[in-house]
Amino acid sequence: MLKDEMPLYIRIKIQIRNAIIRGEYPLGSRLPSVRELSAEFGCSLITTKRVYRDLSREGYILASQGMGTFVHADEQKIAKDKERLVTEAIVQAVEFGNRLNYSADQLQVIFLNALSRLP
Missing domain, CATH: 1.10.287 (Helix Hairpins)
Known part of the structure; x- marks a missing residue:
């Protein structure tokens, strides 16, 4: 599957995951809110919530209600x-x-x- 044919949420997830891997978002750093991410990528809140849910399940991030979403992947x-x-x-x-x-x-x-x- 070509990158352009991938669903938007997968492209966003890969972009954020790779930024974490490259150290652009170091361990413990706060990620943009769902609303900020939605505005940045011009997509729905549902899409960005799915991105964060998947990254959380994969062990890259941890969401804390009222506090935000943080990089949580181990070294x-x-x-x-x-x-x-x-x-x-x-x-x-x-x-x-x-x-x-x-x-x-x-x-x-x-x-x-x-x-x-x-x-």
């Missing part, structure tokens, strides 16, 4: 998710290289060259 979960995201990106790059007819050895050289550019 182990975040580390595992970071690894998953990097692995997915590498797999996509390898598949792209494969479509361009690069061999495994050529892709390895490209990967090692990319690594050598890191600070």
